[in-house]
Amino acid sequence: MACRQPLTPVLRRLTRTASSEIGRHSSKSQQALLRTTIRCLSTSQPRPLRQTPSRRTAQAKDEFTSTKYPEIQRDERFARLTPEHVAHFRHLLGDNAVIDGVTSPSAAIDDDLAPFNSDWMRKYRGHTQLVLKPATTTEVSQVLAYCNEHLLAVVPQGGNTGLVGGSVPVFDEIVLSLSRMNAILSFDPVSGVLVAEAGVILEAADTYLASAASPHIFPLDLGAKGSCQLGGNLSTNAGGLRLLRYGSLHGTVLGLEAVLPSGLVVDDLCTLRKNNTGYDLKHLFIGAEGTLGAITKVAIHCPRRPAAQNVALLGLPSYEHCRRAFSEAKAQLSEILSAFELMDAGSQALVTQVTGNTHPLADGGGPHPFYCLVETSGSNAEHDSEKLGAFLESVLDSGIVADGTLAADETQARTLWAWREGITEALGHLGGVYKYDVSIPLADMYALVEATRARVAEAGLIGEGDEFPVRAVVGYGHMGDANLHLNVATRRFDERVEGVLEPFVYEWIQERQGSISAEHGLGLAKKKYIGYSRNETMVGLMKQIKGLYDPNGIMNPYKYI
């Protein structure tokens, strides 16, 4: 066995997976994370233009949200922080739980505050001067009650890995960090119910479950798992990689505890799968993005960890064939199907161009117009292999699939995933990218990419050569969840491109009853666009609920509601 470790670097090189350089999300098990790390980016939709790292540091870094969006004005109803306020919080929580830039501002304190003020894409930057880190629900309750009474605005913050600017302050809101509430409270290996505090890091929860005597799995997995926290996951209703298999948090979360701005503790920490006793209010907090209260504890139903996984990559002649393949996969793989990902030829060409690797299907008459990655997870490797083998044979024989391959070992499985996950990174290397994370009924899903491509071509903006601002319009995503990532890769910033894309893309989605934000939420980035996916009545009802629970509007102001 001594050889395994020395082997790793070379084998890793052999797999030629694109290296990831996303520092904020680095983790102990780099290899295991490679796939998820990159995938986090691939599902990220920072709206107007995502810059390459060098350009980002040159332009967007250090720009205050309030400068970038001058139309957002500070709400002067909110009080400004005074040393008296801070002294009260110090008294409540202790000195170690307060980062105070109010009483004695200094550059050192600004450095301490910086990570709480900026999102990890460094697109948004607020002006907070105070971070509070309560350690118990009671402390959260005392803090919020005091803020409510004194009209101090608050932004609850978990791992701060959101992609739409929902977790950072805009002006001088107090940051309420839940990071010290990081205890796992209980786990029942028979029912699979995990109860944990909101500040537990997702990966820590998953590692805990994996190392249990009967290994379980957290029903949510996403690229930022090394940093993001359970409370934030719930607040944003994070989708992630396991949604196809385990469903959304609205299904897996059994109960939660939250604190309202009044200080009232909403104790709905139910651990039962069935509980039909009136309104199920916990659902209001899932996806509320911290606008109603702060989630402090979570009870979630965790499935057993699958013992066997298989990965196949398919090459298909058209989007229609992808749909048929997906339908067949559901029919033949049913309970073991755990991922069905779509990639178009353009996206794979970009990965090839950037990494210089040979595509796994390059020998089999490729490139194909579409590729699908199929993953199965189950309890019995032989059973799964047999099913997957039969599925592959049938789709090949019936002409649905033109070519494909099956990972023979873990290294190959990771290599195949890297072709899906490397897309975002490859796009980033080539210049700015307009990204849209949308959900559209499956029948029309890829038509958005075609329509967008046609529209950009009509405007004469796309082509080979430097005179065209747009390099490519590509689509990929979680086909299993009808979640498409439309990406427009540009060579440089050009106002005409944005004019052609917006509001065209949003209107197109609205016409087909799609969602303009499939899994990233609205936050600040998509604040303006809520109307494309929710009608006036719905937005009105949301506002009523907001007014009921947070009458002073202190929770996460200036965001989507």
Place this chain on the structure above:
Amino acid sequence: MSALRILVPIKRVIDYAVKVRVNKAQTGVETAGVKHSINPFDDLSVEEATLIREEKLGRRAPGGVEEICAFSAGPPKAQEILRTALARGADRAIHVELKEGEDLEPLSVAKLLKAVVEQQKSNLVILGKQSIDDDANQTGQMLAGLLGWPQATQACKIEFGEADAVSVTQEIDGGTQTVRAKLPMVITTDLRLNEPRFATLPKIMKAKKMPLEKKTLADYGVSGEKRLKVLKVIEPPPRQGGGKVENVDGLISKLKELGAI
């Protein structure tokens, strides 16, 4: 120049990406329900044999390749890696079936391979320099010794010349060394030799239907007798995790507590 009859011996091992665990009895590692794959070095052997046939990248053998035969001695599930080898380019596969849990020491494997080489009239054996389960790194060398053939170990480049000459660049500490010998010979592979390909679906399907030659140790006149007995297997001591302190004062008192200051 003789046409090549290549023998590619391969072994089924625990997948290199899997974290191995010692079993409760401390007699070996836990294998039940653990993902197994082809030994990564053997994967390179299969790929190299195929590349020699495809005459890519200057690996052309003047006499051409007459046959590539994959061989494995292992439990019934070793068939899976033989089928993978077939899908990747082997023409035939021979499986010597062992009982689950039964394994052979390098010398037994070398004797077995010698018998296979003689039966198959192979003139080139390409095998992994070691298998990642026992890390013995002995089989290739012993086989060459038993056959009386030249051997080139740790190959990162194989080139064919005139008159059965084969030049092999070997990985050595801090650099490479190039040796030349004449067929027949034994070559063991190292990581830089090539990058194994993905077998395409049609080939995987075809390989599933190809026959496997089933043999036993007795067919080759070899006994699986063991000279070594494993007494105990233990894991390395777990790494001590770090702790967190609340502030500078906490750090100082912790350091004092540990006697560091």
